[in-house]
Amino acid sequence: MTDRILRKAIEKIDSMPRAELKRIMLSQLTMTDLLQSLMENSREGHCVLQDGLIRYANVSFGTMIPTNRLYLSRSEGHHLDEVVTDEQVLEYLQGLEAGDEENTREFSFQQGSEVRIISIVNRTLEIDDKPYLDIVTRDVTSLRRDQARLRRSESLAAMTTMAAGVAHEIKNPLAAMQIHIQLLRKAFQRKGSLTLDDAQRYLGVLEEEIGHLNGIAVDFLFAVRPMNVSLSKQRIDAVIGALEDFVRPELEEHGIRLVVKIQPFLPQLMIDVNYLRQALLNIVKNAMNAMEDGGRLDIDVWSDGDYVKISVKDTGCGIDQEHIGKIFEPYFTTKASGTGLGLTVVYKIVKEHDGDISVSSEVGKGTTFTISLPVPSDERIAIENIEEVSDGHDTGGR
Numbered sequence: 353m354t355d356r357i358l359r360k361a362i363e364k365i366d367s368m369p370r371a372e373l374k375r376i377m378l379s380q381l382t383m384t385d386l387l388q389s390l391m392e393n394s395r396e397g398h399c400v401l402q403d404g405l406i407r408y409a410n411v412s413f414g415t416m417i418p419t420n421r422l423y424l425s426r427s428e429g430h431h432l433d434e435v436v437t438d439e440q441v442l443e444y445l446q447g448l449e450a451g452d453e454e455n456t457r458e459f460s461f462q463q464g465s466e467v468r469i470i471s472i473v474n475r476t477l478e479i480d481d482k483p484y485l486d487i488v489t490r491d492v493t494s495l496r497r498d499q500a501r502l503r504r505s506e507s508l509a510a511m512t513t514m515a516a517g518v519a520h521e522i523k524n525p526l527a528a529m530q531i532h533i534q535l536l537r538k539a540f541q542r543k544g545s546l547t548l549d550d551a552q553r554y555l556g557v558l559e560e561e562i563g564h565l566n567g568i569a570v571d572f573l574f575a576v577r578p579m580n581v582s583l584s585k586q587r588i589d590a591v592i593g594a595l596e597d598f599v600r601p602e603l604e605e606h607g608i609r610l611v612v613k614i615q616p617f618l619p620q621l622m623i624d625v626n627y628l629r630q631a632l633l634n635i636v637k638n639a640m641n642a643m644e645d646g647g648r649l650d651i652d653v654w655s656d657g658d659y660v661k662i663s664v665k666d667t668g669c670g671i672d673q674e675h676i677g678k679i680f681e682p683y684f685t686t687k688a689s690g691t692g693l694g695l696t697v698v699y700k701i702v703k704e705h706d707g708d709i710s711v712s713s714e715v716g717k718g719t720t721f722t723i724s725l726p727v728p729s730d731e732r733i734a735i736e737n738i739e740e741v742s743d744g745h746d747t748g749g750r
Contacts, residue, residue: 397489399427400477401449406430407484416470416489417441418461441472448474449485455729458492469493521568525561532557571693581704583622585728588660589614591625591632592653599636607646608639615654619731623705631701634694635664635721642668642719659707659724670715679711 397413399406406427414424418438427435432449436442441459448455456473471492477484536554539546596612603610639649647667654661671679680699698721702709706726713719 395491397487399445399487399489401432401485401487402482404431404449406432406435409435413487413489416468416491417459417472444472445487448487467493469496518568518572522565525564525568529558529561579627579700579704581624581627581701583624583705585620586623586625588618588621588623588653588662588725591623591629592651592662595629595632595636596651599633603636603640603649606640606643608643609648610651611648612651613653618653618655618660619727621660621725621731622728623725627701628705631698631723632662632664634698638694639664639666639668639719642666642670644669647718655727656724658727660727662723662725663720665718665720667718670717671711671713671719672715673713676711676713680709 394410394412397416398408398410399413400408406429409427411424413419414421414427414435417436418441419427419435420437423430423435432445433442436445438459438461444457444459456471458469458471461468461470469492471490472487473490474485474487477486532554536546536551539550539554543550592612592614596610600610636649643649643666649667650663650665652661652663652665680695699709702723702725708724710722710724711719712722
């Protein structure tokens, strides 16, 4: 508002009374002082770059990242490499200016006896048709500590639940082994000696239950072991295509028709191909078990704003509403032969991808799992640019 008034005053400066001009100038100075005070007392650091030079930087910017203290409050007009002393930060900021870096990144710095975590983001400002790069720094140390504390609490709660689940799961095989050892001992006492054929039915049960216990231990270790997720930019349609080729023969063998629909021109996603494939495979196996008499399995993939969504829909027996909220909990299962860890692993993998998963179901009609995976910021920008071009040209539709 004040800028427009000042510009008008400049246009009429030759004919404007001196007192009125003085009033406008004082009003503008007051507003400038107010904005300056707000910026200098902000908890966020700001550094504005234009043509390779620092045009503005507040004190918070200079105190959050390693800088030359000579320029703490007077860095305007200087190059970044004169002010920023940390090589990694300097390289990142110069990359931002060149448009070669991601929009958000975090750095850790030793400050006294503690480590501070600083997030750096940026945005482009247009002033008088000139581009300026506003680099914003935020101290996210407390936020990251709270998140780590919450993750530890959630992990401890999950471990407690899983430990209780393991204890419950191993009771039955141990009880069966104890009973058959007692039966084997009584058979020895009764006959004095046993042939292998006589003992085979007891030994067979013992071997089966030992295998069951081993399976419980393996599944438990997989569920609790930290995942070494390695995210890289990949095409989700390639992952779905490989999954389709793998599961189609088995589904057809069980009388299940597989229908896959993938929206064209999907953005690339930051994913771990092997882990995501494992999550989807677990859901498909669940669906197959729910369609004992055959049915239809639909896998749909589409873009939805800042997310790509993957839905897996079956026409199976469905899930009771009272069980919907528990299906991702460790060792919860409605199947006689299930371990109750398959969907727990799915949930864990999706969360490792910063995604989300939801489920809807109706008994007798089927179940739908929907995974939402975030689109990287640079892919969103590319999509927006494509949409802008499309809006300006008639493509004729599809």
